[in-house]
Amino acid sequence: MSDPAPSTSTRSPILWGAYLACSWTWCIGLFLPVLLLRDMGWPGFWIFAIPNVIGAAAMGWIIKTRSGSAHFVENHARAIWWFSAVTLAFHLYWILWLTSFIPAVLGIPASYLAGCLGFVGVFALIASRTIRLRKAPQTAFVLLVLSLCVLIGTTLSSDLQEANVFLQGSVQHSAAPLWMLPVMLFGFLLCPYLDITFHYARQQLDSTQKSRLGFTLGFVGFFSFMILLTTRYAGKLAGAMNGMECSPIISPWLASGILIHILCQWFFTVSVHLDRMRTLPGAESKKTRLAVLLIGAAIIGVLAPGLPAYRGLLGGEIGYRLFMTAYGLIFPAYMLYRVIARRKNPTGRQPTMWIAIALTAPFLWMGFIERQPVWLLPGMALILCIAIIHPKKPSS
Numbered sequence: 001m002s003d004p005a006p007s008t009s010t011r012s013p014i015l016w017g018a019y020l021a022c023s024w025t026w027c028i029g030l031f032l033p034v035l036l037l038r039d040m041g042w043p044g045f046w047i048f049a050i051p052n053v054i055g056a057a058a059m060g061w062i063i064k065t066r067s068g069s070a071h072f073v074e075n076h077a078r079a080i081w082w083f084s085a086v087t088l089a090f091h092l093y094w095i096l097w098l099t100s101f102i103p104a105v106l107g108i109p110a111s112y113l114a115g116c117l118g119f120v121g122v123f124a125l126i127a128s129r130t131i132r133l134r135k136a137p138q139t140a141f142v143l144l145v146l147s148l149c150v151l152i153g154t155t156l157s158s159d160l161q162e163a164n165v166f167l168q169g170s171v172q173h174s175a176a177p178l179w180m181l182p183v184m185l186f187g188f189l190l191c192p193y194l195d196i197t198f199h200y201a202r203q204q205l206d207s208t209q210k211s212r213l214g215f216t217l218g219f220v221g222f223f224s225f226m227i228l229l230t231t232r233y234a235g236k237l238a239g240a241m242n243g244m245e246c247s248p249i250i251s252p253w254l255a256s257g258i259l260i261h262i263l264c265q266w267f268f269t270v271s272v273h274l275d276r277m278r279t280l281p282g283a284e285s286k287k288t289r290l291a292v293l294l295i296g297a298a299i300i301g302v303l304a305p306g307l308p309a310y311r312g313l314l315g316g317e318i319g320y321r322l323f324m325t326a327y328g329l330i331f332p333a334y335m336l337y338r339v340i341a342r343r344k345n346p347t348g349r350q351p352t353m354w355i356a357i358a359l360t361a362p363f364l365w366m367g368f369i370e371r372q373p374v375w376l377l378p379g380m381a382l383i384l385c386i387a388i389i390h391p392k393k394p395s396s
Contacts (some may be wrong), residue, residue: 017215017221021140022140023198026087042166051184055192056192056215056221059215066202084195093304153254182376233258328368
């Protein structure tokens with residue numbers, strides 16, 4: 001197979017690093033650290049951040065050629081399409097749930113809120129055009145600078161300090177991060193290979209050296225700053241989800257910056273996934289399937305604020321955690337069974353992966369919904385053991 005033809009005007013590892021960081025800063029990086037800091041403190045954040053950064057950056061080192069990336073996409077187009085489709089549904093659900101309470105949580109006055117929405121609208125129009133013109137890396141770099149400015153603002157301001165101190169003071173330290181770590185490793189080390197935006201970046205970085213530099217800059221550098229920014233507003237969001245107001249209303253300028261950061265990052269991720277999905281084989285015939293999935297996610301997202309709580313979790317958070325199962329179990333299981341295990345030991349027996357997922361799912365329910373994370377360890381052990389004893393293809 002020949003290398004895919006270039007389709008953008010830049011081969012800069014810095015710009016593609018910005019693209020990778022922004023395309024990967026989605027409703028997990030923008031929100032999951034809030035939940036982990038609330039439940040487990042800084043150990044929870046680090047078991048999220050380190051596997052995430054290393055796993056994403058590693059793809060640029062492991063896939064050594066552009067043609068290798070193109071070959072992977074060709075062989076696993078269906079799984080890659082589903083990864084983007086579920087990601088889009090997750091984003092739609094999350095943003096509808098989040099925007100039902102975040103403007104009030106941040107204390108944004110109506111006039112500032114109108115300005116935020118106007119800014120995001122202008123960004124959306126410009127970004128939509130530049131992405132169509134294959135200038136997404138340049139757009140991502142501008143977005144990265146904007147987010148870094150918000151990070152600096154939240155760091156220099158003391159407005160968020162009381163909420164964050166209160167958040168850390170309310171954490172009950174336990175062994176939960178240790179039980180959670182295998183799931184984080186399983187998900188973040190394997191999921192990046194099913195992200196079509198990662199493959200797009202890899203195919204535009206036309207040498208092994210540029211690929212390694214772009215992915216390393218993108219995740220060890222740029223993306224790390226993005227998730228660090230999430231920790232800055234974690235106290236406000238976690239406090240509101242717990243029904244407590246533990247700090248005064250923050251500066252409307254700072255609050256507006258946080259909201260703009262979230263909405264613009266959300267729009268960029270959604271846009272680049274939609275843009276890249278169209279290039280996958282058979283994508284045109286799946287438009288109806290995608291529309292049904294997104295409509296369903298939107299309906300649930302609108303209803304999320306009114307869903308009943310369970311085990312101390314808001315209904316909206318339960319929905320968020322259930323979506324996370326796709327990235328902590330289903331998609332990494334595909335990589336383990338249909339890519340790694342099959343490459344080492346080819347087999348035509350398809351149901352094994354789904355049986356393993358079905359057997360493992362109750363353990364994740366106990367860990368994430370029943371809030372007993374010790375169950376996550378045997379769950380991960382189970383799915384790995386089934387992969388190891390994956391039946392060999394009978395010899396002819």
